[in-house]
Amino acid sequence: MNMLEIKQLDVWFGHGHNRVDAVKGAEFSVPEGESFGLVGESGSGKSTILRAITGLAPEWSGGITVNGERLGKQRRKSFYKTVQMVFQDPYASLHPRHSVDQVLGETLALHGFRDIDARVVKLLDDVGLGQKFRFRYPHQLSGGQRQRVAIARALAPEPKLLLLDEPTSALDVSVQAEILNLLVDLRKDRGLTYLMVSHDLSVVGHMCDRLAAMRHGEIVEIMDVAALRGMQAQHAYSQELLQASV
Numbered sequence: 001m002n003m004l005e006i007k008q009l010d011v012w013f014g015h016g017h018n019r020v021d022a023v024k025g026a027e028f029s030v031p032e033g034e035s036f037g038l039v040g041e042s043g044s045g046k047s048t049i050l051r052a053i054t055g056l057a058p059e060w061s062g063g064i065t066v067n068g069e070r071l072g073k074q075r076r077k078s079f080y081k082t083v084q085m086v087f088q089d090p091y092a093s094l095h096p097r098h099s100v101d102q103v104l105g106e107t108l109a110l111h112g113f114r115d116i117d118a119r120v121v122k123l124l125d126d127v128g129l130g131q132k133f134r135f136r137y138p139h140q141l142s143g144g145q146r147q148r149v150a151i152a153r154a155l156a157p158e159p160k161l162l163l164l165d166e167p168t169s170a171l172d173v174s175v176q177a178e179i180l181n182l183l184v185d186l187r188k189d190r191g192l193t194y195l196m197v198s199h200d201l202s203v204v205g206h207m208c209d210r211l212a213a214m215r216h217g218e219i220v221e222i223m224d225v226a227a228l229r230g231m232q233a234q235h236a237y238s239q240e241l242l243q244a245s246v
């Protein structure tokens, strides 16, 4: 079964002369359990696809189907039980005056869980932090530790699909691999499906099964990561991306 189906997706901002067509006719499907990458230069529309899925892009047309349910303009609460997002910047995504315990506890309460204490402890273990981090505040955490908290928060509702928007690009190089490996393990253990935006082909090569190369709002090629590794892109633009990343 496909966890995500995107059909003829157009997304735009503004109107008339100010209209920006950020995504044009995008189509791809992500089967359950797959990790799918979106790559392309800055401004090519990668993040806008994630925003359209989460309901953060107001103007779009086409089809977005998640876990068999075709989405309308509004996202219901149940949507966020299935789909969660991890953002690029863990400094911006955590409230500075909320402790880790509050961040996770409130998310769990919002989604109707009752055994909150036990779940907070389990989530902290699952992301490799452990209980000693439970009552810390964001300023007491490193960038990598913050991103682990953000990942724990995303896992709290037990989602099926994680949208990852450059989840390591704001981190020190030394911790990027740790976070990527954590994400690889979590997907394996939980059977998660990933849709991951990155401008870094080596990250996508490590994390993804397939990828779409985007340029000027359009998907120019969809390929297996094996083709990426073998430098076998068909489209000239994908070849350029590959060459630039060597």
Ligand SMILES: Nc1ncnc2c1ncn2[C@@H]1O[C@H](COP(=O)(O)OP(=O)(O)OP(=O)(O)O)[C@@H](O)[C@H]1O
Residues within 6 Å of the ligand: 013, 014, 020, 021, 022, 040, 041, 042, 043, 044, 045, 046, 047, 048, 049, 199
């Ligand atoms: N809120 C907005 N209002 C107007 N234009 C926007 C808005 N958000 C994005 N855009 C435009 O849409 C296009 C696609 O942007 P998007 O952020 O999806 O690209 P991207 O491939 O994710 O790039 P990056 O890697 O830099 O994040 C760009 O031209 C951008 O300027």
